[in-house]
Amino acid sequence: MTQIIFDDVWKEYGEHIVLERINLTLDDHEFLAVIGPSGAGKTTFLRMLLSQEAPTRGRILIDGEPIAPEPTADRGVVFQRYSVFPHRTVLGNVMMGPQWAASPLLGRLFGARRRAVEERAMALLTRVGLAEHAEKYPAQLSGGMQQRLALAQALIMKPKVLLLDEPFGALDPGTRKQMHELVSELWEENAMTIVMVTHDLPEAFLLGTRVIAVERPRKDPQAPERFGATIVSDYETKCRIVRDSRRFEADRAQARLALVPDSLLSAGGTSAAALVKD
């Protein structure tokens, strides 16, 4: 269970107010999409969640605890670019997190423990469709593949929250569509919270279960920097109750399928499926 709370958060750079009065409660397993015009502070919002920047006022709580003052392993991240390490192979990139966690001094594992991590990494790479590229370097991959690698690299740490900063902004439309499917499947499978910043409205509404728009509601022509952006609208695009009931139905179908004797299943998959449907 992960709950994120923004409690009256402000972010100012000197005289310049970027964000003001941000109040938000995000429940577990939500997919929050943050939209807004360029320069409205979307990325600042994400950076605060990442502890790359600290709020000037107010506080951010994760599971009731104040957020750590520096980036930690409970929040994974995928940036638009540069989120993979060019000097490691694809497999090496995915294995970095677990190896760092297990070996503080060398940052490398050997023998059986290494093979175990390798197996986990390969499973994830297979999941994101990069298994056959495991020995390549990131520079040899296309943009979409690099982003899939960045996802796998973050997911192997099993973060509570996954932060995405315009992750598909640099991809072509076809690749972007594939990435949408992959991300929403991964979100469902790993039952985690995702916060995604995007400037693409259809993308926000397609993926997000909740969409917030960040914008400056007030403007002072004499001193435009004195009013910051805030959450101006907050849509629940996919009702939690609908999602919960759908998941429940899926689980029940699975359970009923398990009750069906194996002989029936082998006799014909279609008939067994029909049986479950009734």
Next chain:
Amino acid sequence: MRRIINYAPSPGAKVILAILPFVLLVGVYFLGSSARLAIDPADKLMPGFSSFYASMMRLGTTIDIATKQYLLWWDTWLSLQRLFLGLGISALIGLVLGILVGFVPYLRATFEPFFAAFSLIPPLAVLPILFILFGLGEQSKIVLIVFGIAPFITRDVMLRVASLPTEQIVKAQTLGASTWQMITGVILPQVMPRLLDSVRLSLGAAWLFVIAAEAITAEGGLGYRIFLVRRYLAMDVILPYVAWITLLAFLMDYALRKIAAVAYPWDRIKAA
């Protein structure tokens, strides 16, 4: 007529064109030398290739009476030893300081301006201080090289560390890396190719300092020999020695480039 920049030589022509200036240089020297030798067979300024050969054979294959050494090889050994020690120590200092100062903000704020000022001290101007402090032996020569090169390498490594995308550093932290793990796992491997390049660029300066130090005081060394035989206008030794130093420097540069390509294949992929 196309623009001149749109004419490119074929691969074969490229090889010939690359060799051409060398051949020209040798040819011009040969013509000049023959013309002078025709007037005065004992000419010292532009000796012929036969006297180069004779001198080098004498220095390379006969034992010198005073030092009991094959002079050419002994000089080469002494100079290379100084050069490698100096470059190695400089690279090590540059790597450690560059990474620490480039990566840790407090160290950076403290030492960056200091290094910027320090690297502007002309090394040859402090050579007398080095001689006073470290004596006239090997130590002062190596310190001179380090003094001349380490600040450059340090600053170059620092710049490289600073140019690594912030995204990578943040990502490493979200993967749970400590400062030590980021230095060894993210910074160091990405800085190494740049360090090798930086050492390559310093080769010329390193030779300059070796020869300058040897010219002033030494018992042997390529620079020492050149400055010693200068008294006798012995161009038949000086010119081959200069060519030999150039060849050694070229070979080192080539070796460093090959090492970088083999050890850091990802760096070349990125550049391509």
